[in-house]
Amino acid sequence: MMRAANGGDAGAYRRLLQELAPLLRAAAGRGFSRYGLGTDDVEDVVQETLLAVHLKRHTWDEGQPLLPWVQAIAHNKLVDSLRRRGRRVHVPIDDVSEVLAADEDYAAMNGVDVERALMRLEGRQRDIVLAISIEGATAREVAERLGMTEGAVRVVLHRALKSLAKAFRSTLP
């Protein structure tokens, strides 16, 4: 599916990312509870990992299986996140299994970090990201609305996603 996505198949790419999200959610939840941390921030790690998968997708060797590559990225992002948050969160959770059972609810949750990161984007980048993500507009619709070319919208969107990933990294506890 990633191969199809790298070849430009948008539908396949969406399905792939949507299938990866619950796997990453479960893995991040396990990671957080292993260190006795609450799972409030799980969705932030999921989003940060997906963003890294997206921005670094050319580092996947097409001859290799995809999942170990995704897991390596997820592990890296989990460790980063634990390092960043470790000092802040000290509340041990009483019943890990109960929290894990509630994992699916997090899909409906808003990422906190990504909101904070969005606030730091410059105006046009933020407008374009919001229009495409929340409103589900296409690049062409946004281009017409803002009087830009479609190509320019894509360039701004790509830079905005890179800035988001950078803002994630610098999230302070």
Next chain:
Amino acid sequence: MKTDDLISAMVVDGGVRRSPLPARFAVAVAAGALVAATLFALGLGVRPDIGSALQTWRFGFKLAVGGLLFALALWACVRLARPDASVRPVLAALAVAPALLAIAVGYELVAVPSHAWIERAIGSNSRICLTAIPLLAIAPLAALLAALRTGAPRSPSAAGAVAGLVAGALAASLYATHCTDDSPLFVVLWYSPAIALVSLAGALAGRWLLRW
């Protein structure tokens, strides 16, 4: 923002084909080598007796071991740019050139009488060797770090260190065609620390530049 919304943004951004990692490294090495070779030609130049030097095994070995380190370190560097790289083949590849050099040093110690060891090891070009190699390595190291920034190395400092090895080996191979000290004793005593210095610089730069 919900994760599904973020996915929508990534799907719209996903249409652009991105060039694969090996191609990025090929461009980086070509650009870095071009700058280094130009600087080398302007500042140092090939030794005048290159024709007769090529007939000797010591000169040939010096070039071969430098070229081998360059090729294997470059292969390792591309590997380390991926987040799921396994470390063991990388370490094995990096050990080949030092092992060959060690064998050559052993041979030289047997072939040359012991009173001549010091003279061969000290040579006459040690200071320029220690400065020329790091200076020639700057451009290739910068280009390789730029390529690595588009990668996702598990360990930024290790990836930076190997990039330093590639750049150092490239610079050393260029410099080797200028230097008239061909004994493996000289190579191990002066070339190695010069390359190690570039590698250390790469590791330190990697820690800052290669986080993703």
